[in-house]
Amino acid sequence: xxxxxxxxxxxxxxxxxxxxxxxxxxxxxxxxxxxxxxxxxxxxxxxxxxxxxxxxxxxxxxxxxxxxxxxxxxxxxxxxxxxxxxxxxxxxxxxxxxxxxxxxxxxxxxxxxxxxxxxxxxxxxxxxxxxxxxxxxxxxxxxxxxxxxxxxxxxxxxxxxxxxxxxxxxxxxxxxxxxxxxxxxxxxxxxxxxxxxxxxxxxxxxxxxxxxxxxxxxxxx
Amino acid sequence: xxxxxxxxxxxxxxxxxxxxxxxxxxxxxxxxxxxxxxxxxxxxxxxxxxxxxxxxxxxxxxxxxxxxxxxxxxxxxxxxxxxxxxxxxxxxxxxxxxxxxxxxxxxxxxxxxxxxxxxxxxxxxxxxxxxxxxxxxxxxxxxxxxxxxxxxxxxxxxxxxxxxxxxxxxxxxxxxxxxxxxxxxxxxxxxxxxxxxxxxxxxxxxxxxxxxxxxxx
Numbered sequence: 001x002x003x004x005x006x007x008x009x010x011x012x013x014x015x016x017x018x019x020x021x022x023x024x025x026x027x028x029x030x031x032x033x034x035x036x037x038x039x040x041x042x043x044x045x046x047x048x049x050x051x052x053x054x055x056x057x058x059x060x061x062x063x064x065x066x067x068x069x070x071x072x073x074x075x076x077x078x079x080x081x082x083x084x085x086x087x088x089x090x091x092x093x094x095x096x097x098x099x100x101x102x103x104x105x106x107x108x109x110x111x112x113x114x115x116x117x118x119x120x121x122x123x124x125x126x127x128x129x130x131x132x133x134x135x136x137x138x139x140x141x142x143x144x145x146x147x148x149x150x151x152x153x154x155x156x157x158x159x160x161x162x163x164x165x166x167x168x169x170x171x172x173x174x175x176x177x178x179x180x181x182x183x184x185x186x187x188x189x190x191x192x193x194x195x196x197x198x199x200x201x202x203x204x205x206x207x208x209x210x211x212x213x214x215x216x217x218x219x220x221x
Numbered sequence: 222x223x224x225x226x227x228x229x230x231x232x233x234x235x236x237x238x239x240x241x242x243x244x245x246x247x248x249x250x251x252x253x254x255x256x257x258x259x260x261x262x263x264x265x266x267x268x269x270x271x272x273x274x275x276x277x278x279x280x281x282x283x284x285x286x287x288x289x290x291x292x293x294x295x296x297x298x299x300x301x302x303x304x305x306x307x308x309x310x311x312x313x314x315x316x317x318x319x320x321x322x323x324x325x326x327x328x329x330x331x332x333x334x335x336x337x338x339x340x341x342x343x344x345x346x347x348x349x350x351x352x353x354x355x356x357x358x359x360x361x362x363x364x365x366x367x368x369x370x371x372x373x374x375x376x377x378x379x380x381x382x383x384x385x386x387x388x389x390x391x392x393x394x395x396x397x398x399x400x401x402x403x404x405x406x407x408x409x410x411x412x413x414x415x416x417x418x419x420x421x422x423x424x425x426x427x428x429x430x431x432x433x434x435x436x437x438x
Contacts, residue, residue, distance in 0.1 A: 030284060030308040034332045035371045042315065045373040046326035194327070194373030213317045213324045 040202065043195035046209045050216065051187040057220025059172060061101045063109035064092055072119040079117070086200040087115050090207035091166060098211075099219030112169040112184070120161040164192040166210065168217075188217065251399055252438050253349035254295050260393075262289040262405050264432025268307060272412075273422035277368075278331050282309035287407070287430050289341070293349045301341040303360050303387070307428070309333045318372075327372035333424070334367040335413060337385055349436075350399045353392065358409075360387040366415040366424070379417040387411040393434050405434045 050056075068084040070077045091113060092102055103109045168188035190210045197203055211217065252258065266285035270278055285308070291301035310332040318325045339362030347354045364385040369378040391407030412425040 030310070031332050031334050031367060031369055034310055034369070035330050035374050038328065038330070038374060042328040043373045044327075045375055048324045048326075049322050052322065194375055209315075209326050213326050 045194035059110035062111040064113040068115040110172040116165040251350035258438040260436040264430035266430030268428040277420040307335040330371040336365040
């Protein structure tokens, strides 16, 4: 009688353990799915930074080419399409609304504005596929960015890095290096990360957000 | 003489049978009261963030699972192992965050996953075979913690194995004495000594859980 009971209970607990393991397995995928439902408007990350020693009120004019720079690893090219045109138009109108005046191509200006499409690819062997991001976000509290300890120590990876960047360069105050060459300082930088921009509507959202979080881009009255 | 031996033998046999009968059906001498027996428990819980964890995620988490295994000792106490899975997340609408000199505009999805690995000591206010068994419990050990704060789809992640404590009170209900299957409710305060960026000091929470139990020998 007891033998039979023990046998039965042994089977019961085995089923219970199997059931529990299944439950744990199902739940452990929670974090992986955390951002699967992000809408296209919620996905982009807009990062801006500027030179704190600069008073943007001193600049009056800016130069902005009609095409954007394509940066692919270390090669540069120019391009023009509906998205790039939208970028140029939006950035130009935003800067104009802040009091800056756009000059014709070739005329001298206080500021140089560059719209860059970065298109980089990295292939290699490393212990951490996100090491590029670690160094990118390295300054500040976001260290260990994207690091996951569950990957094997060494394997081949390929990272495709595509994003948009807006740079503003100081053409008014050009520093000279020791060998007499002139140096242009980047005084403002904005990058659009997180997701690629595929339509003009996304361009509008991006430029609106970027200029809203950069109120210091303003000509002094 | 033969008759006397026969009577003694008969008496001996019947009393031993009587003793067995008594052993099996007298609640005072249940197997649970004489040997180390076992109990497993699986519960679903809701968790409320407290203290430093509220600075990171301040809403209730409905995704928690608790698993306990216990060795029940006849003296109304038990030693056990606790594990489970606790997951909390919260999405914040687009906001501009400062990171050093950088301004970052992003939709944050904050997540916190905890897998506790703890040893527990419980005291029961009823014997091991009882139908209703209220208890107090103290657990200590560690927990695997994964803090992942997504900026859009980009992750700011920190994980590690950290120390943790978890005092709890609860009640096991089996319906009748010696029954194997039953139900359990528990209130557990848990403090994981983990901090990173937005999660300051440590990660305490209050978890209310309910589920099924099974005891056997």
